[in-house]
Amino acid sequence: MSDVSSVFLIDDDKDLLKAAKQTLELAGFYVFAFPSAADALGALDAGFAGVVVSDIRMPQMDGQQLFSRVKEQDADLPVILVTGHGDIPMAVKAIQDGAYDFITKPFATDRLVQSVRRAAEKRRLVLENRALRIAAEQAQGDLPLIGQTPAMERLRRTLRQIADTDVDVLVTGETGSGKEVVASLLHRWSRRAAGNFVALNCGALPETVIESELFGHEPGAFTGAQKKRVGRIEHASAGTLFLDEIESMPPAIQVQMLRVLEMREVTPLGTNEVRPVDLRVVAAAKVDLGDPRQRGDFREDLYYRLNVVTISIPPLRDRCDDIPLLFGYFAERAASRFKRDVPAISAAVHRHLQSHDWPGNVRELSHFAERFVLGLESSAGPKPNEIPSADATLPLPVRVERYEADLIRETLAQNGGDVRRTIEALGIPRKTFYDKLQRHGIVRGDFAGLDGDDRRTPVGE
Structure with missing residues (x-):
């Protein structure tokens, strides 16, 4: 209910x-x-x-x-x-x-x-x-973990359950789906929150640099190493190390990383000193490392060492019902940042929100909301008679939901309540259509010849 x-x-x-x-x-x-x-x-x-x-x-x-x-x-x-x-x-x-x-x-x-x-x-x-x-309480960084769909509720529940353990975690999900947000929440909700949250994108650094970044070095360890540098692994001791795009980690570094995970110790470049580290590792991948075809040259033993607990983040296209809430949050945030009012949402923007596949996921939606607030989307301006002026005082998610309901009713009316023609006109799957009817309280039979005079009969006489 x-x-x-x-x-x-x-x-x-x-x-x-x-x-x-x-x-x-x-x-x-x-x-x-x-x-x-x-x-x-x-x-x-x-x-x-x-x-x-x-x-x-x-x-x-x-x-x-x-x-x-x-x-x-x-x-x-x-x-x-x-x-x-x-x-x-x-x-x-x-x-x-x-x-x-x-x-x-x-x-x-x-x-x-x-x-x-x-x-x-x-x-x-x-x-x-x-x-x-x-959502604001759950927000972290640029990509808050917002959502009310069952998948997102399960995700938050799982994070709460494992956050305060020291188990290493493998996070999978498409680009922009919020993998770093998940890693950050695991750190923030754990007893390691007082330590450092150290993030490294393994695909953003060349092999000659990533080794020094991870393990650190002593002065003179290589040309240009003029002073001691503490590596990311050691800096994350007592905290959390987040390795993003770990599938991009060079093979030689994978061997060293496997030893770190097994022994919980690190040896900086230019020294034989072994330093113990107390860290939790959260790794993220855009591909299924369990599939040899996608894993490529990523070491199988390293995959199994990381794969103690795996968390999969659903893509945005699989949780379309979260889009209005996310878009509303990002639009309100952008309006505050740019010191502008949130524009009324047009039919074109609404259709884009519902029909776009969002390959860039939450990050793409966030950027779209910023352009919408700045008026840089050519279809983002309000059009006559699309949004009642009274709606301008309501939060954007409410307006999005209300306009969606109006659009469904209008399309049903135009097609005499015919489901097939209506879902073709709306461009949504049949299941999604019926889910939206239930959520908005729309009765399809109302658009198949119901006599409006029936609603004038007094009740209680």
Whole structure:
């Protein structure tokens, strides 16, 4: 029950409960109907992201008592109370205590639908702001580990589980997917956080330089070595050593690195002194080192030595539902950095966000958001009648989500509710289409000839 289009509906009058449930379902909401407040509370959990609609006058536990219990669980959860004329003073007091709205019987169906819709929008805003706060706390460097998809939740959970161990970790993922972020979080969430986090890109340095960078050297060890240099490995002692693009490490250095991992000691160039090191190694690769065809000349024994725990970061194209949140975060960050307002998102930008494969992953999305804020994307400017002016006060992720829902509804309407033609027009897979219908609370049947006059029948008379 994590969809803001969900509604908990409570009324002890079975006929009114049935009528109100049908009304809200026709409006595109997922309705969970309960004959008593106790039943609703038993099903309501801390993760509920929708709206509560309850009658006030009920036996055992009334609507006001229900509201008090809900408020204890989540003060920001919108509660709409349905009242008879004699209950209005009670409802007014509940509003003063923080209830979202009250509706008096009898009421037109539009009154109920509009109140629930506004409450759902408020709930969406609250949840998006919470998510952005969490994202900001999780942010690290240029590529925060942001995401609400199951894959990202599992990734964060795994990092928490292994962070405070000294096990070496192999991180795999495409370019720009956030491998250094993962390594940094493993360091920051561990007891090694007081030590140094030392990063080295193995593919950025020539073989003649990487040896000195890793192992250090003494004066006179080679031409130009005029003073002692502590290598990255020794500098990372008591902390974490991050070796990015380890598949690019020269074969000769791989042999030396294998000894470091096995013996936890290092011998700088120009000396026979063996120095012990206490470090955790996190290595990252863009290829599957377990596949001999991709591994190339990377040593198999070094791979198995590193492969104690492997963490795979999903590419952005496999977690499309995270794109609005990520884009919103990056756009807000860019707007703050460049001291500009976040522009309204256009249909062209929205289509690009949803249809682009993002081969550069999160890094590419971040740069796209910066260009969008700077107005350097030719399609990034707002177009007439695409975004309601009232939306300009909402956070960007909310606007992206809302426009996506509007675009799906518009395309469904244009195609008379036909799924095949709609998904072809939107350019998305069938499963993604149905996932989005569920997330936005869109009922496909609403676009296949539903009579709008059915929604005007008064409820509660």
